[in-house]
Amino acid sequence: MSSAADPGVQSSAPGWINSLMDTLGAPGAGIAIALENLFPPLPSEVILPLAGFAASTGQMNLIAALLWTTAGSVIGALALYGVGALLGRERTIAIASKLPLVKVSDIERTEAWFAKHGTKAVFFGRMIPIFRSLISVPAGVERMPIPVFLGLTTLGSAIWNTIFVLAGYLLGENWEDVVGYVSTYSKAVLVMAVLGVVAFIGVRVMKPGAGTRRKS
Template identity: 35%
Template sequence: MGDWVVRMIEQSGYLGVAFLMFLETIFPPIPSEVIMSVSGVAAAKGQMSLGWAIASGTAGAMLGNIVWYLAARALGIIRLKPFIDRYGRWLTMDWAEVQRAERWFRANGTFFVFLGRMLPTVRSLVSVPAGLLKMRFKTFFIASTIGTAGWTAALAYAGFMLRERFNEVDDWIGPISNAILATMVLGYLWRVIRFRPAN
């Protein structure tokens, strides 16, 4: 995966960075840690500007974020009601909880989107609840852009500083991603065990 990313960035420059980050957002297994770190290494070698590499990565990721947001918004939470009513136990929510989530999201959605964009594993999923719960596009766009820019800048700068040792970025972020994923799985199992639908 890493070699393919390196070749794409070497051959396509900023467009390659943007395209890879778009793919990473649509297909999360493609790691942004590698993409932006390699971009930072290229900037350190003088092959591209660090600022433009960050801007390209942010733009590509944001395009993917918007695709997910629009798809989720077009679907809408109301259309999921029969599915939630039928499989609520395994989704660990009933319709009353969905309505509570809507109220919470109206009050805290901006911070949720901003912070979520800067968390490994979670960052690619943030657009879905924002779209389903019909968060204002302007608010979504601004919060997402700031969070995404922060994430891409941190990774690119790490690659810029580490240069050929850019794999060390994944050595740090990998365990964090695994810890977040494990927490999500354990939290889900706990909710399944404790789930009691509202009467």
């Protein structure tokens, strides 16, 4: 049994992730990260340092781990970009207009914000849990030029992945120490997102005529 599959040092990793890396090496880590982009609840904070630990034991090459995990991030992001592009602006507005407390003007303001700050959002969003996956959808809806999207996604993903792969590589069997810090960061982001939604709902509910159209 390989070192990366030793249950004594891998209690945080789902079995299928261990199997992918044991069987495929660095490409397995890339596949796991691509899936993590499509399904945000999957633990990137486990996959990346685990890949680094596997590289420290010689199970995979460190550079290959960095390249494959970044490639996985880009592939997953492209898939979600495609979802946004297929959804398109008109469908997005149609869906939003049917949601309680959401107005078309909200979508228009979001579009204006994305037109102004979209490049920064895509780049820095790759380093924020949950949003690192979701940011690809509005980029697709707004049809951000694919070369720009790919460049920003690759650079942002490479920075995020390198930090955690190297952390796992340097920590060795103590790679799980990274998980606690990233989990705290992820929970803080989630709490802020929930508070933002609650604040939005509160403002809309308390505002006279919220969610209704005024008759002329």
